Amino acid sequence: xxxxxxxxxxxxxSEPNRPPPNRAGVGLKSEHYRTILETRPDIGWFEVHxxxxxxxxxxxLRYLEAIRADYPLSLHGVGMSLGSCEAPPRDHLDRLKAxxxxxxPFLVSEHLSWSRIGDRFLADLLPVPLxxxxxxxxxxxxxxxxxxxxxxxxxxNPSTYLRFEHEEIPEPEFLAELAxxxxxxxxxxxxxxxxxxxxxxxxxxxxxxxxxxxxxxEIHLAGHAVDDADGHVIRVDDHGxxxxxxxxxxxxxxxxxxxxxxxxxxxDANLPPFDALxxxxxxxxxxxxxxxxxxxxVAAGYA
Amino acid sequence: MTxxxxxxxxxxxxxxxxxxxxxAPLAGALADDMEKCYGVAKAGMxxxxxxxxxxxxxxxxxDGQKNAWVLTPAGLCEKLVGGSLTEG
Amino acid sequence: xxxxxxxxMAGEGDGAIAGTLAGREEEGPxxxxxxxxxxxxxxxxxxxxxxxxYPALVRLMGRDFFARVARDYARSHPPAHGRLLEYGFHLPExxxxxxxxxxxxxxxxxxxxxxxxxxxxxxxxxxxxxxxDLAGVPPARMADLGLVLHPSCQRLASRYPVSRIWRIALExxxxxxxxxxxxxxxxxxxxxxxxxxxxxxxxxxxxxFLGALAAGRSLGAAYESACAVDPDFxxxxxxxxxxxxxxxxxxxxxx
Numbered sequence: 001x002x003x004x005x006x007x008x009x010x011x012x013x014s015e016p017n018r019p020p021p022n023r024a025g026v027g028l029k030s031e032h033y034r035t036i037l038e039t040r041p042d043i044g045w046f047e048v049h050x051x052x053x054x055x056x057x058x059x060x061l062r063y064l065e066a067i068r069a070d071y072p073l074s075l076h077g078v079g080m081s082l083g084s085c086e087a088p089p090r091d092h093l094d095r096l097k098a099x100x101x102x103x104x105p106f107l108v109s110e111h112l113s114w115s116r117i118g119d120r121f122l123a124d125l126l127p128v129p130l131x132x133x134x135x136x137x138x139x140x141x142x143x144x145x146x147x148x149x150x151x152x153x154x155x156x157n158p159s160t161y162l163r164f165e166h167e168e169i170p171e172p173e174f175l176a177e178l179a180x181x182x183x184x185x186x187x188x189x190x191x192x193x194x195x196x197x198x199x200x201x202x203x204x205x206x207x208x209x210x211x212x213x214x215x216x217x218e219i220h221l222a223g224h225a226v227d228d229a230d231g232h233v234i235r236v237d238d239h240g241x242x243x244x245x246x247x248x249x250x251x252x253x254x255x256x257x258x259x260x261x262x263x264x265x266x267x268d269a270n271l272p273p274f275d276a277l278x279x280x281x282x283x284x285x286x287x288x289x290x291x292x293x294x295x296x297x298v299a300a301g302y303a
Numbered sequence: 304m305t306x307x308x309x310x311x312x313x314x315x316x317x318x319x320x321x322x323x324x325x326x327a328p329l330a331g332a333l334a335d336d337m338e339k340c341y342g343v344a345k346a347g348m349x350x351x352x353x354x355x356x357x358x359x360x361x362x363x364x365x366d367g368q369k370n371a372w373v374l375t376p377a378g379l380c381e382k383l384v385g386g387s388l389t390e391g
Numbered sequence: 392x393x394x395x396x397x398x399x400m401a402g403e404g405d406g407a408i409a410g411t412l413a414g415r416e417e418e419g420p421x422x423x424x425x426x427x428x429x430x431x432x433x434x435x436x437x438x439x440x441x442x443x444x445y446p447a448l449v450r451l452m453g454r455d456f457f458a459r460v461a462r463d464y465a466r467s468h469p470p471a472h473g474r475l476l477e478y479g480f481h482l483p484e485x486x487x488x489x490x491x492x493x494x495x496x497x498x499x500x501x502x503x504x505x506x507x508x509x510x511x512x513x514x515x516x517x518x519x520x521x522x523x524d525l526a527g528v529p530p531a532r533m534a535d536l537g538l539v540l541h542p543s544c545q546r547l548a549s550r551y552p553v554s555r556i557w558r559i560a561l562e563x564x565x566x567x568x569x570x571x572x573x574x575x576x577x578x579x580x581x582x583x584x585x586x587x588x589x590x591x592x593x594x595x596x597x598x599x600f601l602g603a604l605a606a607g608r609s610l611g612a613a614y615e616s617a618c619a620v621d622p623d624f625x626x627x628x629x630x631x632x633x634x635x636x637x638x639x640x641x642x643x644x645x646x
Contacts, residue, residue, distance in 0.1 A: 030344040034337060052347025054474050056542070057516035059342030059586055066341065078351045079473025085393060092473065111351070117397045121470040123436035124429055125351060129392060129411075159353065162425040163413040164392075225353075229420035229428075236428065239352035268352040312611045316534040319627035320525065320610070323634065327522030342586030345512065346443055348475035353428070354435035378453030379560055380495050385572030387551055388497060 021045050021072055021106075022260040024284035027267060032274040033063040041278050044285075045072040045106070047264050051079040054095040064103065074107040074218065074264070075099060076187075079121070082141040082155070083114030083128035093148040100149055107218055107262065109154035109187045110145070112138065112175065129164040130174045139181040146184060154217045155179075156187035159195045159224070159237035171196075176212035186212060189220035190250045191243070191266075195235040204250055213258045221247055221284060222266035240269035242280060248287060255291035263288065399426050400433055402466070437465035440475045441482060445505050447560035448486070448498060460489060476513060480506050497551035504557050504590070507545035507581040511588045514543040519584045519637030528644060534611030537643035538604050543583035544638060546605065548598060550576050554590050584637030591636065596621035597629050601638075 025045035028036075036046075046067060053060055064073075077096065080088045100108060113125035128134050146153055155178060157171060169177070175186055188211070197204040223241030227234050243251075243265065255261070265280045395407035409422035416422070441461040442449050449457045464485045470478045483502030492498050519541060528536060547553070552574035559570060578598035580591045593601065596617040603613035617624040633639065 030346045033341070033344045037337065037341075049347060049349045049351065051349035051474050052476060055476060055513040058513040058583070059344060060347065060513075062341045062586060063344060076351070078349050081473065089472070095474075114393060115473060117393050119471045120397065121473050122397060122400055122433055123440075123470060123473075123475065124353070124432040126396060126429060161428040162422070164411050165413040166411065167413065222352075229424045232420050234420060234428070237353045239350070266352075268350045309611075309615070312614055313531075313534040315626060316536075316611050316614055317530040319630055320528070320533045320536075321530055322627050323631045324522055324526055326631065327634065338587060340586055342512075342583075342588070348440040348443055348478070349473065350436075354432040375491055376452040376456045376495060376498075378449070378451045378456065379565065379570070380451040380453075380498070382565075382568070382570050383451075383556065383559070383572050384569045385552065385574070387575045388495075388556075388572060 021262055023288070024263045024265060024281035025072075025074070026265045026277045026281050027076075028064075028067065029267070029271055030060065030063070031271055032277075033067070035274040036067055037063070039274075040070060041274070043071070043278060043281055045074060045262065047074040047076050047107075049078050050075045050096050050099050051077065053099055068103050073103055073105045074109065074262070075103070075105040076156075076264075077108070077110040078125065079115065080110045080141075080145060081114045081116035081121075082110055082145065083112060083126075083134065083138055084116045084141070085137060086116070086118075088141055088145055089116075093145060097149050100151070107154060108149065108151060109156055109218060110142075111156045111158050112171075112178075113158045125158050127158065127160040127162060127164075130167040130169045130171055131164075132168055135169060135174055135177060135181075139178055142178065142182040142184050146182065152183060152185055154185040154187040156189050156220065157192050157196075158189075159192040159199075159235075161199060161234065161236070163200055170207075170210060172207050172211035176210075176215070179212055179215040184215075185217035186215045187218045187220060188213075188216045188254065188261075189222070190254065191220065191222040191224055191247050192237060194244075194247050194250060195224050195237050198233065198235045205253065208250075208254065208257075213254065216254075216258065216261055219251065219254065219261050219263040220266055221251060221263060221280075223247075238269050239266050242267075242276075243284075251284070252287055252291040255288045259292055260288045400430055401469075402430075434462055434465060436475070437470070437478070438462060441465070441479045444479050444509055445482065445502055447505055447557045448482075448502055450560040451495075451498065451501060451556070452492070456491075460486060460492065463489075480510075482506075497549070497553060497556060500547070500549040500551055500553040501557055501560070503547055503549075504553050504579065504581070507547050507579070508588050508590065511543040511545050511581045511583040514583060517542050517640040520634065520639040520641055522631075522634045525642060528642075532644060534609060534614075535644060536610045537607060537645070538610065538639045539641040539643065540601070540605050541582055541584055541638055541640045543581075543588075544601075544605070545581040546598065546601060547579045547581065548577070548595075549579070553577050554579055554592060557590070580638070582636070582638055589636075594621065596624045600624070600629060601633070 021044035023044035025047060028046040028048045053064055111125050112128055114128055115122050115126060179186055193204050221243045222239045223243055225236045225238045227236055263284050265277055267277055399405045399408045405423055405426055412422045438458050438461045464482050483499040486492055486502055487499035552572055554577055555572055555574050578593045578595050580593055582589055599620045600613050600617035603616040614626055
C-alpha cells in the first residue's frame with residue numbers, strides 16, 4: 001500500500017515553488033524575525049502556523065513577507081479541526097486559501113485531531129477515537145479542505161495522553177487509509193510517535209513498520225517534557241527542549257528506510273537564541289546524510 | 304453626508320484647510336530601519352505544543368487550590384498613586 | 392463523544408467521557424489525570440494568549456492574579472474560533488465586574504487601551520491621505536468634505552490617565568516606592584499608519600471632531616461638533632496635525 005500511495009501522489013510534486021528542500025528547517029518564531037532578516041542564515045526553510053497570520057495586515061505579515069522572499073515556507077495549521085463531526089468552517093478555509101495564494105508554501109499540513117464543537121473552540125489538539133466512523137468523517141473533511149485549497153495537504157500523527165476503548169483501527173493503518181482515500185500526504189512527527197509509544201506502551205519501530213512511509217512529505221522533530229501522573233511516567237509534547245536522543249534514533253531509522261525528507265525542528269517553549277535552533281537543524285541535516293549513507297557502506301562490505 | 308447650515312462654518316473650514324494645504328510639505332522620505340518597516344514583533348498566539356509540561360500546573364481541577372492565595376492584585380498597581388486613580 | 396469530551400474540558404464532569412477511555416486504572420494514570428492534561432493544555436493556551444494581549448494588565452495586577460482572572464474569563468468566555476490573535480477582546484468588561492479587582496476601577500480602561508493597540512496592530516494596511524492629496528478640492532466645497540479614517544484608527548476616552556498608567560506598566564525599570572501618576576481624564580487616538588502603533592493624546596474637542604468624522608459626517612459638521620465642546624477649537628492646527636499624523640486613508644466629496 002505504501003508504494004501505491006507514494007505513486008498516486010508524490011510528495012510536493014505538483015506544489016508551487018519546487019523543489020521542496022530535502023533538508024531541515026525550523027519553526028519561525030516572532031522572537032527570531034529580526035535575527036533572520038539581519039543574518040540571512042543558511043537554512044532550508046521555515047514553517048509557521050497560518051492561524052497566526054490570518055490577519056488583515058500588520059507587522060506579522062510584514063515580517064513573514066520579507067522572510068518568505070528569501071526562504072521556502074510551509075504552512076502548518078492548528079485550527080482546522082479536521083477530526084470534528086462538522087465540516088471545517090468555510091471562513092477558515094477561505095483565510096487559509098488566501099495565505100496559500102499569497103505566500104505559495106511548498107507544504108500545507110494539519111493534524112489528526114479535533115478542537116471545535118459547534119461555536120466553541122477548545123485550544124488544543126484533542127484525540128480522535130480511531131474508529132471506522134471517525135475515519136470516514138476525517139476523510140470527508142480532508143477531502144473538503146483539499147478541494148477548497150486546490151492542493152494536497154499533509155496530515156500529522158498527534159501526541160495523545162489517552163485512548164478510547166472502542167477504537168477499531170491502529171493509528172498507522174488509520175493514517176494510511178486516510179491517505180489512500182483522500183490522496184493526502186502524511187506528516188510524520190517522530191516526537192509525537194515517541195511520546196505516544198511511551199504513554200500508551202507500544203513499540204515505535206513496529207508502528208513505523210505499519211506506517212505508510214511512502215506517503216510522508218515532512219518530518220517533525222521536537223523535545224517533550226517527562227512528568228509524573230499518579231506514579232506513572234507521562235510524556236507531554238511541550239516543544240520546550242532540544243530534540244531527545246530517542247527521537248534522533250527514530251529519525252535515523254526513518255531516513256535509512258526512506259531517504260531524506262524535509263524535516264522541521266519545532267520549538268515553542270523555553271525558546272533559545274536562533275543559533276541554537278539553527279545548530280539543531282544542521283544536526284538534522286548531518287544525521288540525514290549519515291543515515292542515508294550506511295546502506296552503501298553495508299553493500300560495499302558485502303561485495 | 305450631513306449638510307451644515309452655518310455660512311460661518313463653511314468659511315472657517317475653507318480658510319483652515321486652505322492654510323493647511325499651503326503649509327503642507329510634499330511627502331517626505333521615510334526612515335527605513337527595521338522598526339519602521341516591520342514594527343514590533345509580537346508573538347503569535349496559536350501553536351501546536353502542549354501546556355507547560357505538567358499535568359497539574361494550571362489544570363482546571365487544581366488551579367482553585369494552587370491560586371487560592373492570590374486573592375487580590377499584587378503587581379505594580381499597588382505602587383501607583385494619583386488624584387484620579389482612587390475616585391469612583 | 393465530542394460533546395462529552397467538551398463537557399469534561401469545561402469542568403462539567405468527567406463521567407460521560409471517562410467511561411469510554413481505554414486502559415485499566417491500575418496500569419496507568421487515572422482517567423481524570425489524563426483529562427487534566429488536556430484541561431491544562433487548553434487553560435494554559437488561553438491564559439498565555441491573554442497574557443500576550445494584556446502585557447500592561449499583567450504587570451499591574453501581578454502575574455498570578457492576572458492568571459486567575461484570565462482563567463475565570465476563559466471559562467466563561469471560551470473562544471469561538473481558532474484564531475487566537477482575535478481572542479479575549481472582552482476581558483476589560485469582565486475585569487470591570489470582577490469583585491476582587493474592584494479597588495482598581497482603571498484596570499478596565501488600561502485593558503481597553505491594550506485592545507485598541509492590538510486592533511491597530513493587526514488592522515488592514517492602507518496608504519495614508521496626505522495634505523497634498525486634497526489640493527484639488529475647491530474651497531467652496533471644503534466644508535462638505537468627508538475624511539475617511541485610517542483602518543487602524545481606534546479611539547478611547549477614559550476618566551483616568553490611562554495612557555500614562557499603560558506606559559508606566561510597560562517600562563522595564565520598576566522604581567522603588569510609590570509611583571506618581573499625573574493627569575486626569577484622557578482622550579486617546581491609537582493608529583498604525585505604517586508598521587508602528589502610536590498612542591496619541593487628544594483634547595476632548597479633537598476627540599469629538601474625530602468621532603464625527605469616523606461617523607461619516609462632513610468636515611463642517613465635525614467642526615461644529617468640536618466647537619460644541621470647545622468654542623475656541625483650532626481647526627487649522629487639528630487638521631494639520633491629523634494629516635501629518637497619517638490619521639486618514641481617503642476622502643469623499645459627494646456631488
